[in-house]
Amino acid sequence: MIKLENIDTYYGSSHVIQDLSLEVEAGAAVSILGRNGVGKTTTLRSIMGLTPPKDGRVLIGDEEVAGWAPHKIARLGVAYVPAERHIFPALSVEENLKLAEANAEREGAWTLERVYEYFPVLGERRRSGGTKLSGGEQQMLAIGRALMGNPSIMLLDEPSQGLSPILVAKVAQIVSELCKEYGITLLLVEQNFRIALAMAERHYLMGTKSKIQGEVSSQEIIDDQELIKRTLAI
Ligand SMILES: Nc1ncnc2c1ncn2[C@@H]1O[C@H](COP(=O)(O)OP(=O)(O)OP(=O)(O)O)[C@@H](O)[C@H]1O
Ligand SMILES: [Mg+2]
Incomplete structure (x- = not known):
């Protein structure tokens, strides 16, 4: 449903997203976990066409959308919640x-x-x-x-930001329920692995300059929280 193939995204001369590839299957809920400044928001902006990649391919379904205007990408059914x-x-x-x-x-x-x-x-x-x-x-x-x-696709940027733990859990539960109910494909980016666990079943671990350091299931995070803490340096 969403596929990034070797994308490179810049702010001016600053090369923020470097050769990033990832994939979210239709109907799946996937997170990107990483600490401050690794490029999580820029990844979503690259998909949405707000900061288009200079190289690589962005696929939404069968459409190759890199270079499209954001409203045109939205029309394909992509919603971005900054x-x-x-x-x-x-x-x-x-x-x-x-x-x-x-x-x-x-x-x-x-x-x-x-x-x-x-x-x-x-x-x-x-x-x-x-x-x-x-x-x-x-x-x-x-x-x-x-x-x-x-x-048909929701891109959520740090939905846990500024929320109490109880509210985070509640919002996570509602969102994952309605995504399942309506078959919405979800890609969220987070620093808080607990909300990522509650909302998504698969997680990309993102390090400096958008480097994907691994890909784990929720169960693997539950079994080895040290791994995630090392990646997120918390
Ligand atoms: N508008 C901008 N102009 C120049 N550099 C930017 C801009 N926005 C972000 N950056 C830089 O790009 C890099 C990635 O930023 P990005 O916002 O994608 O990170 P993030 O993973 O979402 O971080 P956070 O968890 O703090 O939201 C950072 O080094 C940041 O300083
Ligand atoms: Mg961000």
Whole structure:
């Protein structure tokens, strides 16, 4: 469903993603784990066309999308939830969701009601201003907004950021449930291996300059937490 083949991505002359290859099968949930600055966000931006790779191939299904504009990639059903979330502060929860619905270019099952069903707190707070929400509520809103576009692929950047451990577990559970239910392919990037374990079944361990140091299952992480701690240097 998503395939990166030997991609190289730069910021100016800074060569951040170096010869990166990875793959996420349709319907799978996969994480990229790595510490600060290894290139996790840039990997997602490379897929989304926000920082297009200079070399290599990005495949979404059968389409080779490297060089495409982000909105064109979004139209294939790819939703990107950035770590900063980008909630519209002047709009209420419901207005944020309705705007996403109005901008959706794909038909599908997602409605306001369905988002509120998965994230009841958003329904309760539907009239609250976007920035009056807690970090966790903002994360749910950002995910809810992505769902309104009826994605077949979701790219999540550090969904655990700024959330309490309890809320992290809850969001992880809801997201993995709805991805299974709707057959959404999930690629998330994280520093927190506990949320990666809760959301994904397979994990790429990313080191400096996007070098993939290994690929492990959730069970392997559970069996050898030292491995992951060494990789993440925590
Ligand atoms: N806009 C930018 N211009 C120049 N360099 C950048 C830019 N954004 C990121 N970088 C650099 O690219 C490298 C990878 O950054 P990236 O944001 O992809 O890392 P990350 O793994 O997501 O880190 P974090 O866990 O801190 O979010 C870092 O060295 C960073 O300093
Ligand atoms: Mg990042």
